[in-house]
Amino acid sequence: MTDVNDTLARAGALIGAELTEGADLGGSRRSLTLRAHRADGSSVIVKAYDPGQPYAASAFVREAAGLSFHSGGPELLGADGDALMTVMADLGDWPSLVDRLLAGDPAAATEGLLAWARAYGEMGRASLGREDELDALREKFAIDGDDDPALWDAPKLARLRGLLDGVGITTSAAFASEVDDLNVLSTIGPRVFSPGDICPDNNLLTGDGFRAIDFEGAGYRSAYLDAAYVTMPFATCWCVFALPAEVVAAVSDEYWTALLGRPARRGESEGVRLAVVHWTLDMLTWLMERAFAGDEPMGRGRAVVSSIRQVLRHRLDTVATMLDGLPAIAAVIEALRERTDGWPRIERYPAYTTDSYKPGT
Structure with a gap:
């Protein structure tokens, strides 16, 4: 199980900004997905993959590469292969x-x-x-x-x-x-x-x-x-x-x-x-x-x-x-x-x- 506070600390270090108020957005059991806030009030999306789950490493690589390749998705702000973590821009609350x-x-x-x-x-x-x-x-x-x-x-x-x-x-x-x-x-x-x-x-x-x-x-x-x-x-x-x-x-x-x-x-x-x-x-x-x-x-x-x-x-x-x-x-x-x-x-x-x-x- 991925720890929220540790995830926020690692993600903050990755993008050079302190992150707080990690709200769990749900999703698959493969990852912890959080909406976190910078000191200026702006928000980012943090996704930390659980290395104990099947395909976690593959999902990290595909997401990091895919977001870098396709400019129409959320902007990739940082990726850490050791932590199996991505940080991306928050597009906000919209209907799907x-x-x-x-x-x-x-x-x-x-x-x-x-x-x-x-x-x-x-x-x-x-x-x-x-x-x-x-x-x-x-x-x-x-x-x-x-x-x-x-x-x-x-x-x-x-x-x-x-x-x-x-x-x-x-x-x-x-x-x-x-x-x-x-x-x-x-x-x-x-x-x-x-x-x-x-x-x-x-x-x-x-x-x-x-x-x-x-x-x-x-x-x-x-x-x-x-x-x-x-x-x-x-x-x-x-x-x-x-x-x-x-x-x-x-x-x-x-x-x-x-x-x-x-x-x-x-x-x-x-x-x-x-x-x-x-x-x-x-x-x-x-x-x-x-x-x-x-x-x-x-x-x-x-x-x-x-x-x-x-x-x-x-x-x-x-x-x-x-x-x-x-x-x-x-x-x-x-x-x-x-x-x-x-x-x-x-x-x-x-x-x-x-x-x-x-x-x-």
Whole structure:
């Protein structure tokens, strides 16, 4: 457990200013995130990673390098690899995209979604051909424990197969081969810089526009992996509900137009399809054991949230229409859908269930 007073002292020394009044902003168990104040009353955000948590070192390197690489995030004021600590500018208190999606104004929610897609598309476009620059920054901040694993390595695939076996679904060598083939997503499509976890709560809708704030997973990856967040929606997030089909189409077009100057073409849509398959199986490794043990909210302490069974069932129903050419994966997904047929179905985001929402607007 990271000590608040020690964290403030180290962070203050890092930026040459005494820091006080560290207010815990919450977040993942991987780090302690504080809003702290300088003597002049201005504030900064301090993030101290717990070295005892998995991927802490990697998250530190990715965040420090990502904030240095991308000028649209919070300004990086200091980084200490020994302490696994970053200090960044405080952008202030603003709503995030999830605040709009969980509220009752569909026009504001759609405006926020389009801003989200446009921001990440523009971020990707500005990064095309600059991967060496990020590599140099990662080398600058590199420490032991920084890694960049494959989408599907042998231990992860074995875990997935074991979880499926635990609910009575035996997988074949063909299934393992099809999942392993999803590693092609590391090499196909435009390679773009992404903060990684581009969920609706990892941003601020500021007076100066959309700002991403979480760079713990920052790096280059296929644009298909980001674009799939629109289709699913929001692959790795707690704040998952359903979106109307016409909203998904508009937001997808916004992303691809910002990235490439046009909507997605057939080959790019195929890449997104594979990315949805990847993210669905990836989330099975996180959610399936809990979901089969019992239902619970996706986010504890949240007033409006789907349950893990609702989200997992929604993922299965979404991907079931995207499995042409993947017969072994299709068989596993269908078996899971049979076993989860009685689970509750997901609802739409509250913004799109109000009387004021009219399809096509």
